[in-house]
Structures are given as C-alpha cells and as structure tokens.
Amino acid sequence: MRLLFINAQSFKTAVELKDIVRNYDIDILCINETFESKQNPLKFENWQIFSSPRPDKSRGGSAICIKPNLEFVAERRQQYEKYDFEMVCLEIKDQQNKKINLWVPYITPENTEHMKKLCLEINTQKLENLVILGDLNAKSFEWNNKTENKHGELLEQCMTKTSLICVNDGQATRRNCDSIIDLALISQNIYNIVEECTTLTHEKVTSDHICIMLDLNMGSKKGNSMTSNKDEENWNIRKCNWEEWKETTEEYFKDMLLKDDDSLEVWYECFESCMTACMEQVIPKYKYHQNRPKVKHPVWWNEDVKLAKKELNKTQRHFKERSIPQNFNKIIDAEKNLEVIKDKAQNEWSTTLCDVIGSGKTPKERWGAFKKLTKKTSDNKVLPFIKYDGNVIFDEKEKSKELEKVFFGGKHLDPRKFDNKFYEETTKEYINITLDSDNQEMDDDKYNQSITMDELEGSIFRLKKETAPGPDGFFPELFINAGKEFLDKLLEIMNRSWEEGILPQNWKMANVKFLKKAHKLSYNNPSAYRPISLTSVVSKLMERIVLYRIEEYVETNNIIDNEQEGFRQYRSTVNALLSLIQSIYGGFNKKMITLALFIDFEKAYDSIWREGLLVKLYQYGIKGKIWKWLGNGTLKHNNNPKILGVTLDQKLTFNTHIDNVLKTAKRSLGIIREIKGIANIPTKRLIEIYQSLVCSTITYASCVWQIGNSTNLHKLDEVQRHGLALCLNMPSTSSLEVLQIIGGVLPLELRREEIAIRELAKITSSFTTVPIKKKARKLENRI
Known part of the structure; x- marks a missing residue:
C-alpha cells in the first residue's frame, strides 16, 4: 500500500499531483490545506473522498482520497475528529485483515493549543497500528531540523508516552528552506511493515511543500520505479558448509599448476577459475525476485519461531477440518508455545545486539553493527538530480555521468597548478627512479624480503566478515575458511607480484558505489553522496601486508612528525585536542591571542600527486621492491572550526x-x-x-x-x-x-x-x- 502526503496550499492549483499519483502508483492521497469549501467541494477523478474543510473559511482543510481498489476498505472514524483543528481519521483493512488507523491532521504554526489537543487525543485513544501524516509544524533535532520549537517538544513527549516513531528520511519538506515539518509518524508495533518513506524533492508541485511517499507492506506489493525488474541470482554465503569448503579448496588447489613460463595475469586467472569452481560446488545460490511479494519477518525471527508458527498453522487447519474441542485446545497450546518462543528469540536477539554494539570501538563501528543486526538497509538509491537551470535528471546513465564528473573528473589533479620548475624537477626524478628501480636496495633489506605465510595469515585474520565483495565476487569468508593448499597458492601469486612489481588487472578493479551522506536536507545533487570502492579481497590482503611494512619503517626511523597523533599505535587524537586547548589557555593566561589554522582538502585522497608522493617515499629511503610495487598500484577509483x-x-x-x-x-x-x-x-x-x-x-x-x-x-x-x-x-x-x-x-x-x-x-x-x-x-x- 502506497500513501502520498502533501500540504497542497490549494488542491486546485496543485495540478502536478495527478501525474505524481499515476507515476508512483499511489493508493491513498493525504492532503493538508485543500482550500475546500461548501461551494467548491473536493473532487479527484473517481476516488473516494473523506474531507474536513475549515469551518466558514475558504482556506485550510484536510482530506484523504482513496483509490478505487479490491485490496482494502476504508471507514471513517469521526469520533477522533472532535477538536477545532482540521483532521481526517480512517480505519483501513486489507485482504489479510491487517489494519491501520490513518490520521491526517493539520496544525498551524502559531497555535500550540492545537498541538496539545492532538497529543492529548493520541495519548487518550492509545490506538495500535496508528499512522499519522500531516503538516504538524513541529521542529526537533530528532528528525533532523536545525532548530527546535514548542510543537516539537510537545510531540517528542507524546511520542515517548505512546511509542510513536518518526520515519521521515531526514530531507527538508519545504522548498528553499531547511524545515522538516511535514511528518510521517507510525506506531511502534507496525514499524516492521514500513518498506520506505521518501521525500520526493525532485517532484515539483505548485506549493512550497514537498510530497512524502510512505510505502507499507499491506495490500499488493508495489514495484520500485527506481530499480530494474530483472531477477538476480546471488551466492548464499550464509548457508555455506565451511568444513566442506575447506576440503574442496584443498582438493582443487592441490591440483592447480602454476607454470613458470606463464605470466602473473595467467596465474591469477587460473586462481580465479579454481576459486569459482569451488564456489559452484559448495555454495548454494538464491534467486532474488525484485517484484515478487514476500513475507517480511522481523529481524529476530529464527528457525525455532518458524517451526512454532508452522505448528500453529497446522493446528488451525486441523480445527477447520474437524472442529472438535481437542483440536481447539491444540490451537491454544500452539499459540502459547509460539509466544514463549518469540519472547525467547527477541531476548536472544537483543542480547546479541547489545554485545555487538558494545564491542564497537568507534561510532562508525557501532552504527555499522546496528545496521547489520537490525537489517536497517540504507536506501542508497541515487535520487534524481536537480540541475542549476531547474531541469531534472532521471536517467540512471545520466546520473552516473554527473557523479563521475564530480568525483572522478580529475580537475583537481591539473599539473598546471604546480610551480613549473618544481613540477619538472620532480617528474624528471620520478622517471630516473623508475628506470633504475630494479637496482635499488633499502638500508634494511628486511622490508623487501618475500612475503611470509605469517604475514598472509595475519592479514586474513584482520578481514571483516559480512562485507561486500569486489568485482570478482569473492567474499572475505572464503579466505578466512580456506585450506592450506589454497593459502600456499595465494602466497605464491603474491610473491610473484612482489618480485615483479606488477599487479594483476583484477586487483586494480573496483565496484564504485555512491552512499548518501548522513543528515543532508536534500539528496538531489551529486555532492550529497560519497563514493566507496569495493576492491578485490586479494588486493586488500596484499595492501595490508605492504602497509604494515611501511608503518614499521616509518615509525622506526621517526619519519612522521612527533606531533602527529592520528592513525598511530598507542596514540590518540584526544591528545591533540588536549594539547591545542592547553596552548590556547596558556595564551589566555598571558593575555595573548592564539592563532590556529585548519585546512580541509576537498577530495584529498584523489587529489594526491602520485608521482610526487613516490619521489618523497624514495627520498625517505623506501626503495626497491616495495617502491616498485607501490608505483604499479593505481589507486581507485568557518569561525567555529571543527x-x-x-x-x-x-x-x-x-x-x-x-x-x-x-x-x-x-x-x-x-x-x-x-x-x-x-x-x-x-x-x-x-x-x-x-x-x-x-x-x-x-x-x-x-x-x-x-x-x-x-x-x-x-x-x-x-x-x-x-x-x-x-x-x-x-x-x-x-x-x-x-x-x-x-x-x-x-x-x-x-x-x-x-x-x-x-x-x-x-x-x-x-x-x-x-x-x-x-x-x-x-x-x-x-x-
């Protein structure tokens, strides 16, 4: 079931709504400020209208429009509409007898009494399955406003008392403004039926408010207009038998022959073929049907709950076939058993959630753990882009071009911005070092020695499980659980790459994904996203080994400034903060001004001059195999300073x-x-x-x-x-x-x-x- 809300500021002038309703296949249209009157009643095609016009005024008014359908029915509940502000209340039931209570209120910005009355009604009725869509003029940090107001404070208190959840996506709901005042609130008990809630900032309506689309797992499943309809086949890594995987890799890689005459590229292709053959034999696949309706279980749902639910369904069928007291008693027992098992499953899940979140050392790790265990999939579809001239880019290929231009256009790498003499001298030195790289040795040659099995195993040990694979489709778990023969062949390939200073082409490839930056008020421009590169696991393993060698060399030879606190063992960025604050207070005591300069380089990682960096590494004594290998590794693709x-x-x-x-x-x-x-x-x-x-x-x-x-x-x-x-x-x-x-x-x-x-x-x-x-x-x- 798909709902659309808009503060229309006159339904008659919001002519674009018809196209939006049709394009997104909307079932229920909820409207504030309809500007309906007795002389001009609200009409919308052949839809069923439930409205609440503002008494004796041509402005204001709320309405709910129901599309003609065979999937759900709606009944008005006027007993909840007893206050002097506009609100429409319906009870909606679908074919599976799922029920929601839908309220569409409008609260004016200056009237705190109306907000108090709405909160009182919510608290008095204590309805389950409540969905509230409306312009509440309530601001709170909790739903990403930059300021707070009294309406927001009252609503927060009401949400705590009545277990309501705001499901807005954090984007502004008014044009040319950062306010989020058009809200989607739902009862805690139906949180699991929310598919998505999206602010359609790219859809223009003759109103300064923006449409909000709420998709609920009721009625028939809607296709997603922003995804393809193809069925995808994927590896079901969670159902892999790891003992069998280990045995299979031992068998396949024992027979894998690496010929001296073949190139490193051929060696690695052979390795990939063996790997794929092992995966085909051991790991099951599943087909993901994007538009097929599916049952959405809570995240705590496990095999025990599944079996208990099956048993309950079985007893219910038996009672329908033969309605005798014994079968009815079996239903009661099965229901009690299901409740006990559900409570146990939820308790186990919450214990795991606490353990995993508690073990996170940084906010990023804790948030990542939360998303995994709650299956909170960030909606990382790239929304349509609004260009400076007002045109909107919907096509996926065009959006990709815009993102590529912003993040990988290379304008920030323009060599003409360098001092000419410095640029020419550094480039010449880089060429000379490259030509003579085979004859160079470091003062301590241990950094150029062959990679050991201990280094490889240590690098594998630090791999994170349940992370996305690179372009080759190989998961970290495959390396963590592989046999000795597998590791021997992998080490042989790595050492050849090390000796020759060459990386196989697939090590340099990356799947680039664009993720939404947190707490942005709009996602209709490329700068609201950030790219991440999903690289090959083998490439990650090799890079980690090389990194540890460089770190040891740099720390041993005191190359990094002693004031550097970040990214160093036994050091803390808090030390840098304390040091700076103490210097400032020292200045205060002496009645002196402390000047601090903070520089944040835009796209710093991609802005590094690679050749210049390699020359600097050489000057610090990093030479030979380690230098050559790094040279071949193309890296992928205010007054209140913080x-x-x-x-x-x-x-x-x-x-x-x-x-x-x-x-x-x-x-x-x-x-x-x-x-x-x-x-x-x-x-x-x-x-x-x-x-x-x-x-x-x-x-x-x-x-x-x-x-x-x-x-x-x-x-x-x-x-x-x-x-x-x-x-x-x-x-x-x-x-x-x-x-x-x-x-x-x-x-x-x-x-x-x-x-x-x-x-x-x-x-x-x-x-x-x-x-x-x-x-x-x-x-x-x-x-």
Missing part, C-alpha cells in the same frame, strides 16, 4: 560544540525508538544500547570540553532524562535523579570525571616523547 569531532569557538566556551552534540544525541534517541519498534526488548538491554549509542556521543572527548558553561552542560542532562525515560517507559517529565537510580546509570557529571581520570592515567603511562606528556609534566611542575 577539529577531530570537537567544535571550538573563540573564547573556548564550547557552547557550539555542546549544541552540535545535542543534535547528534537526539537523532540517536530516534534510533532507540526504532529498536523498540523492532522487538520487545528487556529494559536492561535498552539501557545498554542507550549507553553505547547515546552516552558515547554526549561524552566523546569530554575531558577536553567538560569545563564548558554549566548551563549548556545541563542541556545534555535533558538528553539523558529523555533517553532514560524512553528506555524505562516512564514519562519524559520524570525526575532525572530517579531515572538514573532506576536505570543504574551514572550522572553525566560523574561520567565526565571518570573519563578525565582515565585519560590522565593514559597520558601518565605513555612514552616520554609524546608531546602531551611533556605538557602535562610542565603543568605538574608549576603546581
């Missing part, structure tokens, strides 16, 4: 930083609402998830900014109060102290002190050469 995740201001009040943290933390509260909608999770587990997702955000690098203004720091206490109330199913107005005691959570002030003490202990135990330790000793001596 440094390492902390926003600084001129007087170091950290007010801007705390405001930014507040926004991020509130978005994380929205994630907890989603998790509650996925499964019936015990309170203890929800508290653990809160601490991993939210507490980690509001205490990141707190040892740097905990000296901020106490009034601003108290804003974070409000986040803690809302988060704990959400986890404990208590009113969001509850006392913070009570919530912290019940939840067993440390007050944020004590948590910040604990983090500061740990960081101090870490600095004290670090090497004497680390800059922050030197500063700490100076301060200690002053005291």
Whole structure:
C-alpha cells in the first residue's frame, strides 16, 4: 500500500499531483490545506473522498482520497475528529485483515493549543497500528531540523508516552528552506511493515511543500520505479558448509599448476577459475525476485519461531477440518508455545545486539553493527538530480555521468597548478627512479624480503566478515575458511607480484558505489553522496601486508612528525585536542591571542600527486621492491572550526560544540525508538544500547570540553532524562535523579570525571616523547 502526503496550499492549483499519483502508483492521497469549501467541494477523478474543510473559511482543510481498489476498505472514524483543528481519521483493512488507523491532521504554526489537543487525543485513544501524516509544524533535532520549537517538544513527549516513531528520511519538506515539518509518524508495533518513506524533492508541485511517499507492506506489493525488474541470482554465503569448503579448496588447489613460463595475469586467472569452481560446488545460490511479494519477518525471527508458527498453522487447519474441542485446545497450546518462543528469540536477539554494539570501538563501528543486526538497509538509491537551470535528471546513465564528473573528473589533479620548475624537477626524478628501480636496495633489506605465510595469515585474520565483495565476487569468508593448499597458492601469486612489481588487472578493479551522506536536507545533487570502492579481497590482503611494512619503517626511523597523533599505535587524537586547548589557555593566561589554522582538502585522497608522493617515499629511503610495487598500484577509483569531532569557538566556551552534540544525541534517541519498534526488548538491554549509542556521543572527548558553561552542560542532562525515560517507559517529565537510580546509570557529571581520570592515567603511562606528556609534566611542575 502506497500513501502520498502533501500540504497542497490549494488542491486546485496543485495540478502536478495527478501525474505524481499515476507515476508512483499511489493508493491513498493525504492532503493538508485543500482550500475546500461548501461551494467548491473536493473532487479527484473517481476516488473516494473523506474531507474536513475549515469551518466558514475558504482556506485550510484536510482530506484523504482513496483509490478505487479490491485490496482494502476504508471507514471513517469521526469520533477522533472532535477538536477545532482540521483532521481526517480512517480505519483501513486489507485482504489479510491487517489494519491501520490513518490520521491526517493539520496544525498551524502559531497555535500550540492545537498541538496539545492532538497529543492529548493520541495519548487518550492509545490506538495500535496508528499512522499519522500531516503538516504538524513541529521542529526537533530528532528528525533532523536545525532548530527546535514548542510543537516539537510537545510531540517528542507524546511520542515517548505512546511509542510513536518518526520515519521521515531526514530531507527538508519545504522548498528553499531547511524545515522538516511535514511528518510521517507510525506506531511502534507496525514499524516492521514500513518498506520506505521518501521525500520526493525532485517532484515539483505548485506549493512550497514537498510530497512524502510512505510505502507499507499491506495490500499488493508495489514495484520500485527506481530499480530494474530483472531477477538476480546471488551466492548464499550464509548457508555455506565451511568444513566442506575447506576440503574442496584443498582438493582443487592441490591440483592447480602454476607454470613458470606463464605470466602473473595467467596465474591469477587460473586462481580465479579454481576459486569459482569451488564456489559452484559448495555454495548454494538464491534467486532474488525484485517484484515478487514476500513475507517480511522481523529481524529476530529464527528457525525455532518458524517451526512454532508452522505448528500453529497446522493446528488451525486441523480445527477447520474437524472442529472438535481437542483440536481447539491444540490451537491454544500452539499459540502459547509460539509466544514463549518469540519472547525467547527477541531476548536472544537483543542480547546479541547489545554485545555487538558494545564491542564497537568507534561510532562508525557501532552504527555499522546496528545496521547489520537490525537489517536497517540504507536506501542508497541515487535520487534524481536537480540541475542549476531547474531541469531534472532521471536517467540512471545520466546520473552516473554527473557523479563521475564530480568525483572522478580529475580537475583537481591539473599539473598546471604546480610551480613549473618544481613540477619538472620532480617528474624528471620520478622517471630516473623508475628506470633504475630494479637496482635499488633499502638500508634494511628486511622490508623487501618475500612475503611470509605469517604475514598472509595475519592479514586474513584482520578481514571483516559480512562485507561486500569486489568485482570478482569473492567474499572475505572464503579466505578466512580456506585450506592450506589454497593459502600456499595465494602466497605464491603474491610473491610473484612482489618480485615483479606488477599487479594483476583484477586487483586494480573496483565496484564504485555512491552512499548518501548522513543528515543532508536534500539528496538531489551529486555532492550529497560519497563514493566507496569495493576492491578485490586479494588486493586488500596484499595492501595490508605492504602497509604494515611501511608503518614499521616509518615509525622506526621517526619519519612522521612527533606531533602527529592520528592513525598511530598507542596514540590518540584526544591528545591533540588536549594539547591545542592547553596552548590556547596558556595564551589566555598571558593575555595573548592564539592563532590556529585548519585546512580541509576537498577530495584529498584523489587529489594526491602520485608521482610526487613516490619521489618523497624514495627520498625517505623506501626503495626497491616495495617502491616498485607501490608505483604499479593505481589507486581507485568557518569561525567555529571543527577539529577531530570537537567544535571550538573563540573564547573556548564550547557552547557550539555542546549544541552540535545535542543534535547528534537526539537523532540517536530516534534510533532507540526504532529498536523498540523492532522487538520487545528487556529494559536492561535498552539501557545498554542507550549507553553505547547515546552516552558515547554526549561524552566523546569530554575531558577536553567538560569545563564548558554549566548551563549548556545541563542541556545534555535533558538528553539523558529523555533517553532514560524512553528506555524505562516512564514519562519524559520524570525526575532525572530517579531515572538514573532506576536505570543504574551514572550522572553525566560523574561520567565526565571518570573519563578525565582515565585519560590522565593514559597520558601518565605513555612514552616520554609524546608531546602531551611533556605538557602535562610542565603543568605538574608549576603546581
């Protein structure tokens, strides 16, 4: 079932709606500001109309239009429409007897009383399967607004009490504005039937509001207009028998012959053929039918639940065939058994979720773990692009050309921007080094020795499971679980690549995917996406081995500046923050100004001058095989500066930083609402998830900014109060102290002190050469 919402600002003038409804195969059209009156009643083709015009006024009004169909029926529920603002309420049932209560209210921006009445009605009725689509004029950080208002505060409190979830995609719902006020809210218990919610920013309507499309798993399954209709066949890696895989690789690769006369390219083609043959023999395939309706089970659904559900279906069939008391009792027993097994499955799933999220060392790792376990597939379709002249690009090939132009056009690599003399001298030196690369040796030749089995196994050990394969289609799990013969042949191929300084062509290939950048207000231009390259696993293994050798050489010879804290073992970017902050405070004490320059290079990775970098490596002593191999590896395809995740201001009040943290933390509260909608999770587990997702955000690098203004720091206490109330199913107005005691959570002030003490202990135990330790000793001596 597909629903479309729009604040039309006069339905008669919004003539483009007909095309949008037809193009997206909309079943239910929901409208605010219809401008309907008794003299001009709302009409839309032969659709069934349920409307609520604004009394005695030609403006305003809400309506729901139902497409003629055989898949669901709609009945009006006027008992919920008892207030003086426009709202239409329907109960909709489909053929499978699935039911939703659809409300379409309109809340004016200046009228807080109307929002209070709407929240009161939601809280009073406590309807299950509730879907609310409307212009609520409510702003909150939780659904990606840049500011908040009273409407948003009231709605947040109501959502906590009634377990509602906002499913907007984070894009602005008004044109030429960053407001997200047209909202799609759903009950927690039907979160699993939401297929997608998309703001159609590329579709133009004669209104300053933008259409929102909500796709629910009810009625018949809709085809996706942005994907192909082809059925795809894929490897079902999760059903692979790894013992059989190991035995098969032993058998196939034992007989694989690598002839000395053949080129490295032929060797690797032979390796790929053997690999594919093993996969064909061991790994099952499945056919993904993109437009075939399928049952969408919750993420906690497992084999035990499946068997219990089958048993219940079986007893129900027996009762239909023979309606006797014994068969009815069997149904009751089967239902009870299913509920017990479902509770157990949800508890096991929530335990795993907490363990995996808790083990994440960075926000990126925690978010990745959350997406995998909740099967939260980011909708990474590239939306149509709106060009500067107003034209819209819908064609996939044209969109690909635009993305390629922006990210891989190469304009930022223009050699004419270099100093001519420097460019010519460096290029000449690069050519000379290349011609003589076979005769060069490093001072310590261990870095150019053949790759060992220990290095290969160590590199395989660090592979991440359940990640996408490169163009060759080989998954990391295939290497992790392979036999000895497989590893021997792979090592032989790698060492030949190392000796000759050549990479097989397939190692240089990459599947480039474009992902949406988080929290953008529009995804209708290429800059709202970022490219990622999915490379061959073999290439990753080789690169990691070479990287470790370079890192060891660089650290041993003290090539990197001692002030560099990022991407180094036993160092922390928090040290850099503390060092900078201490320098600024030192300036404050001496009544001096501290000048700091922050540079962020656009597309820095692709902007590197490869030849110049290789010359610099040579000058630092990296020569021979390692240099030659790197040369052949073509790499694929404000006043408040932000440094390492902390926003600084001129007087170091950290007010801007705390405001930014507040926004991020509130978005994380929205994630907890989603998790509650996925499964019936015990309170203890929800508290653990809160601490991993939210507490980690509001205490990141707190040892740097905990000296901020106490009034601003108290804003974070409000986040803690809302988060704990959400986890404990208590009113969001509850006392913070009570919530912290019940939840067993440390007050944020004590948590910040604990983090500061740990960081101090870490600095004290670090090497004497680390800059922050030197500063700490100076301060200690002053005291």
